[in-house]
Amino acid sequence: MPTESEIKKMTVPDILARKKSGKKITALTAYDYLMAEMLDETGIDIILVGDSLGMVVSGYETTLPVTMEEMVYHTRIVSKGVKHALLVADMPFLSYQVSVEQAVANAGRFLKETAAQAVKVEGGRTFVPVVEKLVASGIPVMGHIGLLPQSIHKYGGYKLQGKDPRASNILKDDARRLADAGAFSLVLEKIPAELAREITAAVPVPTIGIGAGPHCDGQILVSHDMLGIYDKFKPRFVRRYAELGKEMRMAFKKYIDDIQSGNFPAEDESFS
Ligand code: KIV
Numbered sequence: 001m002p003t004e005s006e007i008k009k010m011t012v013p014d015i016l017a018r019k020k021s022g023k024k025i026t027a028l029t030a031y032d033y034l035m036a037e038m039l040d041e042t043g044i045d046i047i048l049v050g051d052s053l054g055m056v057v058s059g060y061e062t063t064l065p066v067t068m069e070e071m072v073y074h075t076r077i078v079s080k081g082v083k084h085a086l087l088v089a090d091m092p093f094l095s096y097q098v099s100v101e102q103a104v105a106n107a108g109r110f111l112k113e114t115a116a117q118a119v120k121v122e123g124g125r126t127f128v129p130v131v132e133k134l135v136a137s138g139i140p141v142m143g144h145i146g147l148l149p150q151s152i153h154k155y156g157g158y159k160l161q162g163k164d165p166r167a168s169n170i171l172k173d174d175a176r177r178l179a180d181a182g183a184f185s186l187v188l189e190k191i192p193a194e195l196a197r198e199i200t201a202a203v204p205v206p207t208i209g210i211g212a213g214p215h216c217d218g219q220i221l222v223s224h225d226m227l228g229i230y231d232k233f234k235p236r237f238v239r240r241y242a243e244l245g246k247e248m249r250m251a252f253k254k255y256i257d258d259i260q261s262g263n264f265p266a267e268d269e270s271f272s
Contacts, residue, residue, distance in 0.1 A: 010045055010086040012118060012140045012184050018217060019206045025218025027208055030078045031057050037081030047085040049075045051092045056224040063149045066092040068106055072113055079115035088142055089116040093150045096121055096130050103130045107139045122148040124174030128181045135182030143183035145174050147190035162191040172199055179203040188212040211237030
């Protein structure tokens with residue numbers, strides 16, 4: 001285990017440099033201190049405080065109800081556990097869509113009030129002015145194109161994006177424009193693997209895929225999905241590395257049974 005002084009903190013230039021070095025970028029989400037600390041100790045490159053917390057932590061149907069207050073709170077508690085990874089905070093719905101001024105004020109809160117080093121913004125060409133202004137203000141931006149969960153009502157479901165030539169050209173163009181605007185990386189969500197390969201080859205910044213196949217410069221998943229804690233449904237692109245949801249239910253059930261049968265607490269769990 002590296003000592004405190006040996007831990008290297010990941011920076012935005014470190015992530016950008018991966019485009020050249022070819023070393024894949026690893027990223028996962030975290031929403032609380034303990035999960036963030038466990039994740040950080042594994043040497044993950046990026047920890048995203050995703051607005052997916054609305055679904056996996058708060059029990060909302062979509063990410064739309066998530067507020068700036070919730071995001072700032074969760075980013076602050078996550079940052080307590082992060083010593084190594086680049087910490088990125090997700091801009092929630094309506095925190096950057098209304099005006100560029102509001103986007104700067106809200107994004108700035110993450111850097112001022114938490115230890116986030118960058119923000120993530122969903123959307124293509126429409127948000128180029130927002131990305132430019134944030135970057136010019138010293139706020140690094142991770143773009144996010146393809147399936148945009150904040151636009152779920154527009155799609156009518158979590159559907160594959162960029163399937164036909166027109167849609168795939170729009171996404172390619174969006175990727176270039178966001179990179180030109182100064183985004184330091186791009187999340188590509190639920191698009192065909194071949195399109196992700198083309199975008200990855202076309203932009204000078206790293207792409208980080210989720211449901212976008214193996215050709216991206218890195219990969220991200222929602223931690224609760226890959227751990228099997230959030231097991232309501234399993235998208236095809238999620239690989240389950242554990243079945244913690246099942247384990248937790250079994251442990252809760254065993255605890256109840258042990259109390260009812262008098263098996264808990266035992267003598268060595270009691271005081272004389
Ligand atoms: O909110 C989120 O967790 C995301 C991902 C890219 C996983 O946006």
